[in-house]
Amino acid sequence: MNKQFENLPDGKKVFLVSDFHLGAPNKHDSREREKKIIRWIDSIKAEAAGIFMVGDLFDFWFEYKHVIPKGAIRLQAKLIELIDDGIPIIFFTGNHDMWMFDYFTDEFGIPVYREPETFLIDGQKVLIGHGDGLGPGDHFYKFLKVFFESKICRWAFSWLHPNIGMGIANYWSGKSRIANQAKDDEYKGEEEWLYQYCLDMEKENPHDLYVFGHRHLPIDVAVGDNSRYINLGEWVTQFHFGELSRLGQLLIKYEE
Numbered sequence: 001m002n003k004q005f006e007n008l009p010d011g012k013k014v015f016l017v018s019d020f021h022l023g024a025p026n027k028h029d030s031r032e033r034e035k036k037i038i039r040w041i042d043s044i045k046a047e048a049a050g051i052f053m054v055g056d057l058f059d060f061w062f063e064y065k066h067v068i069p070k071g072a073i074r075l076q077a078k079l080i081e082l083i084d085d086g087i088p089i090i091f092f093t094g095n096h097d098m099w100m101f102d103y104f105t106d107e108f109g110i111p112v113y114r115e116p117e118t119f120l121i122d123g124q125k126v127l128i129g130h131g132d133g134l135g136p137g138d139h140f141y142k143f144l145k146v147f148f149e150s151k152i153c154r155w156a157f158s159w160l161h162p163n164i165g166m167g168i169a170n171y172w173s174g175k176s177r178i179a180n181q182a183k184d185d186e187y188k189g190e191e192e193w194l195y196q197y198c199l200d201m202e203k204e205n206p207h208d209l210y211v212f213g214h215r216h217l218p219i220d221v222a223v224g225d226n227s228r229y230i231n232l233g234e235w236v237t238q239f240h241f242g243e244l245s246r247l248g249q250l251l252i253k254y255e256e
Contacts, residue, residue, distance in 0.1 A: 001118045001119070001120055001125070002117060002118065002119045002120070003119075003120045004050070004088065004119065005049060005050055005119060005120070005121040005122065006120045006121070006122065006123075007122060008049050008121070008122040008245075009049060011047065012047060012048070012049035013044075013047050013048065013049060013243045013244060013245045014048075014049055014050050014051075014052065014121055014122075014243070014244045015044055015048055015050070015051045015052070015241060015242065015243050015244075016051075016052040016054060016128070016211055016232055016241065016242040016243070016244070017040075017051070017052070017053055017054065017232060017235070017240075017241040017242070018053070018054035018055055018056065018094075018130070018212075018213025018214070018232040018233070018234065018235075019054075019055070019056045019057075019094070019213050019214070019216060019232070019233070019234035019235060019236070020033065020034075020037060020053075020056065020057045020058070020075075020235045021056055021057075021058070021059040021096065021234070021235070021236050022034055022057060022058050022059060022071065022072045022075065023058055023059040023060060023069070023071060023072070024059035024236070027071075030059075030071070033235060033236070034072060034074050034075055035074065036235075036239070037075060037235065038074055038075065038078050040239075040241070041078055041082070044243075045082070045085075045087065048082075048087050049087075049088075050087065050088045050089070050090065051082070051087065051088075051089050051090070052090045052092070052128060052211075053089065053090070053091050053092070054092045054094075054128060054129070054130055054211070054212070054213040054232060055092045055093055055094025055095075055096075055097065055129075055130025055131075055132070055213050055214065056094030056095065056096045056097060056130065056213060056214070057075075057091070057094075057097055058072065058096060058097045058100075059096050060096055060097070060166070060169045061096070061097035061099055061100050062099040062157065062158075062165065062166070062169060063099065063100065063101045063102075063103050064158055064162055064165075065158070067162045068103055069166060070166075076108075079104075079108055079110065080108060083108055083109055083110070089108070089110045090110070090111055090113070091104060091110050091111065091112045091113065092112070092113045092114075092117075092128065092129055092130050092213075093112060093113070093114050093130065094130040094132060094213065094214060095130070095132040095133075095141075095145065095214070098114070098145070098148060098149055099148075099154060099157075100112055113128075113129070115129060116128060116129030116134070116212075117129065118207065121244055122244070124208040124209055124244065125206075125207045125208045125209070126207060126208060126209040126210075126211060126244070127201065127207045127209070127210045127211065128211045128212075129211075129212055130212065130213050130214050131194050131197075131212030131213055131214035131215065131231075132145065132214045133145050134193065134194055134197040134212075135192075135193030135194055135195075135196045135197035135200075136193060136196055136197075137193055138193060157169075187217055187219070192215070192219075194210075194212050194214070194215065194229065194231065195219075195221060195223075195229055197210075198210040198223045198227075198229040199223060202223050202224050202227055206224070206227060207227055208226065208227055208228075209227065209228055209230060209244075210223060210227070210228070210229045210230065211230045211231075211232065211242065212229075212230075212231055212232070213231065213232045213233075213234070214231075215231050216233065216234040216236070216238075217231055217233060217234075218231060218232070218233035218238070218240045219231035230242060
């Protein structure tokens with residue numbers, strides 16, 4: 001269990017956000033969204049004890065040995081500013097940026113998690129992860145995830161020239177996400193796979209909070225008598241984020 005945020009200072013909060021999908025659906029819209037993200041970061045900076053970025057920050061990301069994707073330089077500069085000011089940042093990979101490797105850790109000192117991780121945040125036991133591939137069902141995606149995360153697949157893609165690799169991946173990733181957005185955004189109630197995952201986890205290893213992204217829906221539902229499943233929504237159209245204060249409350253808010 002990570003105890004980095006075990007004791008929050010007075011007046012400080014932990015912020016959680018997911019699914020920026022920078023790069024989609026086009027350069028102009030992505031840049032405007034990136035500027036909005038920067039304004040939001042500036043608005044919370046004074047209160048932030050730490051910021052969790054819970055996957056799919058980029059609509060596609062692949063780190064070649066000597067090349068990273070073009071764009072999102074404003075966000076990267078803002079992350080450096082936060083780190084220099086002593087505000088810790090934690091990344092989780094999502095299904096769109098699973099090929100994030102060691103660039104952000106080596107260059108910025110930002111830890112990158114690939115699986116859900118438990119954090120003790122001011123007395124709250126919180127399980128955090130992007131959420132893709134968890135819970136029952138979705139067997140085809142789970143197969144694809146294993147394939148895309150394999151060393152063979154990453155090695156093969158790395159041999160494509162960046163102009164070719166990035167062009168193919170950006171088109172495929174952004175196009176498929178936008179095409180399926182309406183279907184993905186339908187709330188399934190008790191059939192939500194992540195909700196089922198939380199119920200199963202609560203039986204084996206209880207937590208106070210389960211926090212995920214991926215679903216593009218702001219969700220706050222009870223898992224047990226003393227636990228909740230929170231989904232952070234997205235920043236393509238709705239701009240939601242979570243904040244956890246010393247009161248032990250995780251609130252989902254909307255950034256206008």
